[in-house]
Amino acid sequence: MYAFEFEKPTTIADAVKALGREDAQALGGGQTLIPSLKQRLAAPSVLVSLSGIKEMQGVCTGDDGSLCIGGATTHATVAKEAAAKYPALAALAGGIGDPAVRNKGTIGGSLANNDPSACYPAAVLASGATIVTNARKIAADDFFEGLFATALEPGEIITEVRFPVPEKANYQKFDQPASRFALTGVFVAKYAGGARVAVTGASEEGVFRWSEAEAALSGNFSADAVKGLSLSADGMIGDLHGTPAYRAHLAKVLTTRAVAAS
Amino acid sequence: MTKVTMTVNGKAVSGEVEGRTLLSSFLREGLGLTGTHVGCDTSQCGACVVHVDGKAVKSCTMFAADASGSAVRTIEGMANADGSLGTIQQAFQDHHGLQCGFCTPGMVMSAAALLAENPKPSEADVRHYLEGNICRCTGYHNIVKAVLAASGQDVSKIAAE
Amino acid sequence: MPKDHGIGASSKRREDIRFLTGKGVYTDDLNLHGQAHAVFVRSEVAHGRIVKIDTSAAAGMPGVLAVFTGEDFKDVGGNPAGWLINSRNGEPMREPKRPVLAHGKVRHVGDAYAAVVAETYAQAKDAAEQLAGDTEIEELPAIIDMGAALADASNRVHDEIPDNQCYDWGWIEDNRAAVDEAIKNAPHVTTLELVNNRLVPNAMEPRASIGEYFPGTGDYKLTTTSQNPHLTRLLVAAFVLGIPENKLTVVAPDVGGGFGSKIYHYGEEALVLAAAKKLARPVRWTAERSESFLSDAHGRDHVTKIELACEKDGTFIAFRTETMANVGAYLSNFATVTPTFLHGTLMAGPYKVPNVYVNVKTVFTNTAPVDAYRGAGRPEATFSLERVVDKMCRELGLDPFEVRRKNLLTKDMFPYTTPVGLAYDTGDYHATLDKAMQMADVAGFEARRAASAAKGKLRGMGLSTWIEACGIAPSHLVGVLGSRVGLYDAATVRVNATGNISVMTGAHSHGQGHETVFAQIVAEKLGIPESSVEIVHGDTSKIPFGMGSYGSRSLAVCGSAMNRAVDKIIAKGKKIAAHMLEAAEEDITFENGSFSVAGTDKAKTFGEIAFSAYVPHNYPLETLEPGLEETAFYDPANFTYPAGAYICEVEVDPDTGKVEVAAFHCADDFGNVMNPMIVEGQVHGGVGQGIGQALCENTSYDGNGQLLSGSYMDYAMPRADDVPFYNVDHSCQTPCTHNPLGVKGCGEAGAIGSPPAVVNAVIDALQRGGHKVDHIDMPVSPSRVWAAMQG
């Protein structure tokens, strides 16, 4: 690691100020950032820890009935505190990494990082969630911009994520055998207005919505509805752990399973 | 350099650290508590697991400065007050849950966190909970058995006694 | 009733107390006064010519104490290969120099070409980064694929080796014509081409070394993560740095697993010593895990074609194999013996096959060195055999259990000399097969399969009947085979005046539990409590000599040396007792810790004898020396031959290709068992690694020689939820006939026997599910299984 200063503000305002310094970077749970600092892939001058900011912690219900999660809330907390209101989301959080990772890693960090194999982006996109930052609100459909890229501006922090709670939902993750991230993961959510299906881990463009499956499921939310569909392997990731064709296939299998399990 | 203060295994400690000093380095090099091991640089092996405010964390993936003000517990703090092995430690010895001993501190700390959350875990619960702790020696058999035994369950029927 | 102490008891491990309380002392735990930190600068390209290294900027950075490059070591020795293997045409193998730091060329990603020593680790790291930037390396095309390496003489890993071949070895060359003929005329021949996947050993403790130099005496000390400190001392002192052996102490303190990777001497060890001398301060280095992936010796990496000739009823006629074995960029210490004598000599398996011929071409590539990893050569042999037998059974519609039963050597055939030159001393392979089948409830398989099918899963069962040659020793044999060292071992048993005992053994314990088991044996033989016996290992200044722990040799060889030293203690004790009891030495008997005069009640306890040995007030000094300490060297007559039968059951998810190991049964014959708990633990660990090789571990280089699986993000280590409880048994015991303990060695068994059982089970599941798949290369990952099912 290169040397840097460490700051731990207690309010969003102070954090935003601290992040205004040159080459400052936010630190969520550090579960992604610290390993990359060790590899000297980043050289921040200041790390601004968000873990001391109370107003960014915890799970609550918004005025419109949505589930609101503070941007610095750990996966473990979401797994526990969202379980009653949005079980599929809680289960997703409870399936990220391992217990020690879940005790530190945060939803804001996961979304800001937008790893193509991460779990949360699938839930956010399939739920049509809203990402709230210190500066604005961003719709899920506008937030993810490809591998490790998001709509966030430098220094902008995710302070909260608001999830409309679906009638039914489920996340199916097929583990990459080494990292245990999603080799492919599918989040299916059924709302009064239709179904949304988001696929992570599969595409070279990052998390995406599978519109054919959404159309089919919006008419008939059952595993049968997906049967005749297939995803093209074009643009899917091919690596040590799976070919593009395998990932395309998995996306369909997992969609079917997610619908059956929701 | 920043000053950090915390309690480690019940004792108040303090030290000067750089921003980049990891909790694992502070424990090992700063405090000489070398029971916490470092087995990887990608936050995956779990040899470094300690408890911070009662929760299992990978001390290689947390800054010492971030732990300032916290209560930290390490493998050195797991024995009984009289120095005898604690329940989980004793179960590891009784059931041969360790060979080279390198993964062991992290395994014990993760097992302790599991049993605090789930006092009577199933075999599947134990295996799942230990997902972030890699052991190369034991094939996990006796680790899982030891954790089940530490929870007070009968392990005598498990394959091959 | 099982025993509660001594030989055969499951004594709890005494070493556990320190490991469980965080008081173990591993190399990186040491914190020496005045220590400086070394960081290595490693090649980012697989193959390149070093054009220029400008060290000036790095040398001037804060805290930097010294910078080393290959130039600094060009006049010292190289790290040698331990075995000289000759090609079929009689030519000796090609043996390029392996320098401390790469000089002239870099030959694999991770090849260290420079090192920086600084006051702090961070400063050394900064300077290393600077140095990397100030280095010019002209990249050359990488040589990765073995076939291409042999075919293309224009591109060479070592400029002086034209075809990138180390040797072309035939075993046994005299069998060749007869085997060719037998295969030509056989009623049936099954052919299988397979890959034995490259593995990264991944002991959980990364390698670490600390060098010290004491200017006052000119002594050196190396503390290092080693399975065999004496061998390391020999290599560093005599071969590499030219330090007198008696001026170098090598200590291997607690070591966090080895599995082969810590047998070898590595350049980092020589560098910290040289740097310590230059700076007159301790110099330390600990690998980051990413460095381990790039620079630890890897394992396996064979590409093999095997042919099995048989009668239509499955009776074996001959086996023939052609293998390309990857040694990587340099010859690691055991790299040349692993694919040859540890592999080819096992190619008859536990079978009565009339003839066998093995050909191995060993190839240099721009990848990390490859050497022995748990099992070393024997897993490769077992995998080839057990897979081809399985395939043959399917081709001929024969029952794999019956085919094994028909071809296994019968217990009345021992001692038995195989067509590939080994003399198996004893065994009962039908007994372990029967036992495994009983444990696995083979008859109940159909019901279990139906239950899996009802859940939408394909279930399969796979068998492997394995044998290995271990207790790696007999110097007379290994000498004939090309070893440059002897493979005996040594122990000193020191009885202290107060009757407690220090045993200095040449074995090193890095998980195997020697401190407990060796004490059990000594205590039982001397009739004293286990707690009175201390086992000392891992320090060349304390131990007479030793070749270390690998090849399942610790108990069979080192334990036998210790056993012999104890016998000498008893003999000396009898002399002392005869003197004290005023009797003839022949009349003294020793039993249950007491020396007595036969037929009388005159006796002395072991403690009294020990005390007298050190307080020899009235000794007849011409005939009786004071003191009670004995050293023995032991060199066995033969290898030992553990064997067994493993049965694996898997469930395959046909939608995703994911394989789950539903059950794993091991029936092993390890001869006599000293501590069942520890033996079972060794089998569990080996099987865990074998399942890892079979299902998930994949070391992959791309065409440019970049390691694609260079961290746990991409190298899939088996986790607790990847494996089941294992059902292990060692009740079939045919004691080794030539060592005093009758033990055979159990450390590698699990890793040898398990991979083919797993893969055979997967193929069985797919076949029963109607998929015409007859082979999938390891690791049998979900994506590969799924792809195979697509046809």
Ligand SMILES: Cc1cc2nc3c(=O)[nH]c(=O)nc-3n(C[C@H](O)[C@H](O)[C@H](O)COP(=O)(O)OP(=O)(O)OC[C@H]3O[C@@H](n4cnc5c(N)ncnc54)[C@H](O)[C@@H]3O)c2cc1C
């Ligand atoms: C062993 C292991 C296994 C894992 N398995 C999974 C898995 O299965 N699925 C999965 O999805 N993830 C997995 N992860 C990743 C994990 O979920 C991380 O916690 C997450 O990706 C990053 O969150 P963090 O809070 O740790 O962020 P950090 O690592 O602190 O930061 C990541 C990035 O986000 C920025 N950032 C952090 N917080 C904010 C914020 N509030 N606003 C704006 N920017 C911010 C940082 O500046 C940095 O660029 C795993 C990680 C590990 C170590």
Ligand code: FES
């Ligand atoms: S050292 Fe912390 S996870 Fe490996």
Ligand code: FES
């Ligand atoms: S006991 Fe050696 S790594 Fe677990």
